Amino acid sequence: MGKTAEALLCDAAVVGDCERLRELLAAGADPSFFDSDGMTPMMHAAAGGHANAVSCLLNAGAPWNALSPSNLSAGDFSMLNDHQEAFDVLLNFAIQAELVLGTVACGGGGHGSASNEGYLKERVVFGEDRIMAADSKAVMMAWERPLMEAHARAICCAGAGDGVGRILNVGFGMGLVDEAIQRYSPMEHTIVEAHSEVYDRMIRSGWGEKENVKIVFGKWQDVLPQLGSYDGIFFDTYGEYYEDMREFHKHLHRLLKPGGIYSYFNGLCGSNAFFHVVYCHLVALELENLGYSTQFIALPVKDCLSEDVWTGVKHKYWLLDTYNLPVYQAPCDSD
Numbered sequence: 001m002g003k004t005a006e007a008l009l010c011d012a013a014v015v016g017d018c019e020r021l022r023e024l025l026a027a028g029a030d031p032s033f034f035d036s037d038g039m040t041p042m043m044h045a046a047a048g049g050h051a052n053a054v055s056c057l058l059n060a061g062a063p064w065n066a067l068s069p070s071n072l073s074a075g076d077f078s079m080l081n082d083h084q085e086a087f088d089v090l091l092n093f094a095i096q097a098e099l100v101l102g103t104v105a106c107g108g109g110g111h112g113s114a115s116n117e118g119y120l121k122e123r124v125v126f127g128e129d130r131i132m133a134a135d136s137k138a139v140m141m142a143w144e145r146p147l148m149e150a151h152a153r154a155i156c157c158a159g160a161g162d163g164v165g166r167i168l169n170v171g172f173g174m175g176l177v178d179e180a181i182q183r184y185s186p187m188e189h190t191i192v193e194a195h196s197e198v199y200d201r202m203i204r205s206g207w208g209e210k211e212n213v214k215i216v217f218g219k220w221q222d223v224l225p226q227l228g229s230y231d232g233i234f235f236d237t238y239g240e241y242y243e244d245m246r247e248f249h250k251h252l253h254r255l256l257k258p259g260g261i262y263s264y265f266n267g268l269c270g271s272n273a274f275f276h277v278v279y280c281h282l283v284a285l286e287l288e289n290l291g292y293s294t295q296f297i298a299l300p301v302k303d304c305l306s307e308d309v310w311t312g313v314k315h316k317y318w319l320l321d322t323y324n325l326p327v328y329q330a331p332c333d334s335d
């Protein structure tokens with residue numbers, strides 16, 4: 001029996017034969033086909049570094065975000081095999097697609113993709129090393145402590161000399177970032193928290209009595225009028241979507257002082273390396289358009305993430321070896 005048009009498409013993609021690909025596509029071969037190994041023609045083209053074949057398949061409607069059985073996309077195959085040109089083609093296409101169509105690749109934002117309203121009404125369970133919401137989903141986990149310490153450093157250590165000014169943290173969770181912020185003795189440290197049980201726990205553990213701490217209870221969306229302007233801001237909520245974070249970004253021009261530093265928990269698409277890169281670029285594009293300068297600090301996380309960290313957790317929200325800590329600086333007055 002002869003091969004199907006789709007199998008031939010995969011063969012042409014493996015060797016990067018663009019003429020043959022065009023012929024087969026023109027005759028109606030389906031570019032979104034998965035072969036018996038769960039690979040699409042574009043994954044084959046990307047794995048072989050055939051950038052022109054990747055373009056040809058994208059133009060024919062092949063999905064850039066299809067996943068193999070091991071959860072790898074065409075972009076991941078280009079990254080894994082160091083094929084820069086094929087990677088660039090896929091990255092540019094994915095950014096354009098996400099800009100137009102929104103959150104195709106990853107519905108969720110940083111921590112969790114449950115409904116925020118639903119989560120805020122649920123009970124949470126506080127453990128030694130985690131806060132859990134319903135359905136065995138982790139709201140926050142202690143393995144992130146070094147990341148939170150690095151975020152605190154980024155938002156507190158911007159200015160030269162004069163001590164640390166006014167800092168805002170949105171989302172208290174386990175208080176890891178806030179503990180780290182306190183070590184810099186900021187002039188003022190405002191914390192926004194919307195979950196009543198997390199808030200009660202903060203109060204019970206003495207956060208309300210700290211001289212430089214101001215706690216604002218409520219959803220950040222509702223308490224914006226109570227907030228001032230800050231030298232450093234960290235954003236890390238739960239159960240919100242990328243769209244919610246974008247909404248928060250619309251208020252940065254008022255919340256962040258000129259030259260101030262903004263950072264957020266960068267868990268966007270934390271279970272797929274290529275999708276994660278796409279979302280790092282999307283946020284950077286969005287904030288650079290507003291005049292912010294961007295820097296990502298690469299932090300290895302393999303060592304703090306043994307498999308048993310996730311015992312009892314339904315959704316492993318971070319699977320990558322490197323955490324990209326975002327540091328955005330607001331334009332200075334004179335910029």
Ligand SMILES: C[S@@+](CC[C@H](N)C(=O)[O-])C[C@H]1O[C@@H](n2cnc3c(N)ncnc32)[C@H](O)[C@@H]1O
Pocket residue numbers: 111116139140148170171172173174175176177178192193194195198218219220221236237238239240
């Ligand atoms: C991932 S935890 C934050 C972890 C924190 N960065 C730490 O170092 O422990 C997210 C927190 O955001 C809170 N939260 C969720 N939605 C919120 C909202 N809309 N406004 C303010 N806080 C929110 C959650 O209750 C939770 O305490």
